[in-house]
Each structure stands twice: as C-alpha cells, then as structure tokens.
Amino acid sequence: MFDKVLIANRGEIALRILRACRDLGIKTVAVYSKADESAKHVRLADQAICIGEGPAKESYLKIPNLLAAAEISGAQAIHPGYGFLSENEAFAQMVAEHDIQFIGPDAEHIRIMGDKIIAKKTVKELGIPVVPGSEGALVEVEDAVKMAEKIGYPVLIKAAAGGGGKGMQVARNTTQLREVFPIARQEAEANFGVPDVFMEKYLERPRHIEIQVLADHHGNVVHLGERDCSIQRRHQKVWEEAPSPAVTMAQREELGEIVTKACRGMGYKGAGTFEFLYEDGKFYFIEMNTRIQVEHPVTELISGIDLVAEQIRVAQGHKLSFSQKDITLKGHAIECRINAEDPETFAPSPGKVNVYHAPGGPGVRVDSALYAGYSIPPYYDSMVAKLIVHGNDRDHCLRRLRRALSEFVIGDIKTTLPLHRELSMDPDMVKGEYSIHWLEKWIKAKKSSS
C-alpha cells in the first residue's frame, strides 16, 4: 500500500525505520540537515533530501520543509521517529491535511496526551489508576494549600504542558508550598508558554515502569508488557530492561488489561506507552507517550515483534496479525544507552569516531548510525548507540551484557561505555533493586569517594 515512506528523523532511529521499511518492501526517503550530509541514514536511503542547516530548528523541526520533501518525493507516509516532531499535534494535523499518512496516532490523541491534566483526566475516566492529586489546574495558592491538606504532604507541583520533569517543585509543608507554587507557575509559563500547574502526592522512592501498547485502526489493541526505566540521570534514561525485576505476572496481566481497555475506549491507534510510577506494590499513571520510544527494542527482543514494522502496517490500515493470546514474552532484555559524553562529568564529547568495533554474537543487538570515520555533529542529542542484549533470564542477560560491553570499542571520543561496564557489575543492579533515584545517588557516592 505504501510505496514510499519519508523518515522525518536522523541517527539510529532513522536507520531503524529504514530497516523496517526495507523488510516490508517499502522505499525510503531520508531527510537531512547540512550537518548530516555524511550520515548513515542518508547513505542507505533510496532517496535523500536536504531540508536545511545544522540546528534542528532550521531543519528537522521545519514543518514546511518536511511537507515539501514529502510532496517532491511522492512519499505516501511520514514516520516521525522519536523527539523532533514526533509528538507535535500541528505536524500530525498538517501531514493528514496533505493526504499523507502520519505513522502515529491521530493529532487528537497527541493533543490529549500533550496536556498532562487532560491526559490524566482522560485515562482516569477510562479506569487507569492515577496519582492522587488535583483534578484540574490550580491557579490560586490558597487552593493549592487546601488541596495539599487534603492529599497530605509531601506534594509535587507539575506543569500541565510539561513532561520530562521540567518545572516540577516538591513541597513538604505549607510554608514550602506557598514559596514554590508561584515559582512553578512562572517556570511553566517561561518553559511552555502556559502557566497551568497541577498537584500530585509526591512519591518518594518509586520505580518508573511503562507499558507498551499497539493498536490497529479496527479497534484491536494488545499490550507487550512493561519496561523498567528507573535507571536515569536528570530525566535521561540510561538503562532500560524488560520485564521489570519488580513486576509479577499477575500485575502485568492486570495492568495490561486495564491499558488495552483504555486504548479501545479512546480509539487510540498505533504504538503507545503508558508511563507509571510504581511504589509499594501499586501503579500510578503519570503520562502517555504517543510515539515509538528509544527503548522499544527491549520489548522487541522479549516479544519477537517488530514494533516499527507494526506501526507502519497499522498505519496502512492492516489489522494486527496477532491477538493478546498469541503474545508470549520470553526471557529478559536490557538496553544500555551509549552517549558521546565524558563518563564522569557527562559533558558532551562530539567529534570523529576513528575506531568502531560493535559487539555481536547470540542475543546481542546494536542500534547505531555510527561507523569508523564518522564525525558526530555537535547539534543533536549525545546518544550515539544502543546496546540491547537478550538472555533466557536476567542473570543470563547480564552475563551477555558484560560480554558485549567488553567487546564494544568506540574511539577516540569519550563515551558512557565505562559507566555501563560498572553498572553491569554493581550488586544492586545485579539484584535489580533500584528506584528512580538510584543512579544519581550512585554517581554522587562515586564522586565523593574518588
């Protein structure tokens, strides 16, 4: 049905989408900035169109340039990948208005999930458990104080237009709340142009667990289990795994049923992720992502399902070729995000990759657009490779991970490979005992002991 798909992204995900298209017999159109002339996705695509200068605002984020590239090339669909325009309602809408298929949900669902207050209200009404808190936006500080007394301290003030942790403020008592409430509103306005904030009970030591869903255009929805993404630094995920060491089969099945029912209830289409905080055996929805995520491969390795190919298939109007009972999650998978950064200071370290040796062998997958001789441009995200490893169980997976990490060579730039080698040997990580705060504490402890 699609003869040609335009890939509105760069780096490893552009390559990942290109590979899914090839497997489906679909031609690809790459777009690229002037800083990406020698990028691998440009070299491998059937066709490539330059859409502007290095900075993303002048290329990958320029909607008219992308629409023009789609028109010129005759692509019938656009895959947005993650980041950039992937969760931009206006882009999804304009693509549809140009009679091009957006490979993702309807603009309507992007809009709903983009506003954290509306998202929470929507999913709560569909039966998903949410964090206790304010129903709508809080405007007056006195209303915030009353709400905090109702739900109990500590509380967290979040921006409605936020996500990714920007503009959050914790308050442990009324004095603190009166102090941080106006700051939260100012920051929300400054960061997102909308001052709306809401309140939630602050969970002290949760895990971050997300559930992958896949929905076709005919009301069929499946879930593919969870990913544990608790290992993060400054809201950037560092290590993700599936299944979560903390989730039982019964919990997985129950939550899976709840989220798939919610998807059917709202007519959701495509791939999606429900994000939860997990504490003391209970799940609390926080956000929904309406895109393919960086960490999707861990789910692919335990389910055997090609999520990107399925995104494209359902966008073509095909029915899901499997139902929930056909899905069995097998073994364990871990993903390490390898960034071009100093492993101690996390300062970005772009530059020329003179040496590149990727690991291989049973259970090892590397998603990366790197090659020997490539120069990493300074304009974009510092993630340069994902190492994803699969094993029969978590211990087997960890042994394969250590094997793969020991083979991986990326030189002469600095990368976070040494950090991952340490993490893969850490006793807490080996036990799977960690919360969203574990990595930041570990980094701090390491610094003070050196």
Ligand code: MV4
């Ligand atoms: C929370 C929370 C504790 N309690 N909500 C941060 C990003 C945004 N998506 C939601 N976030 C959080 N919401 C309540 N009620 C703690 C966080 C949080 C966090 C969540 C997931 C992954 C990493 C995090 C790091 C710091 C704080």
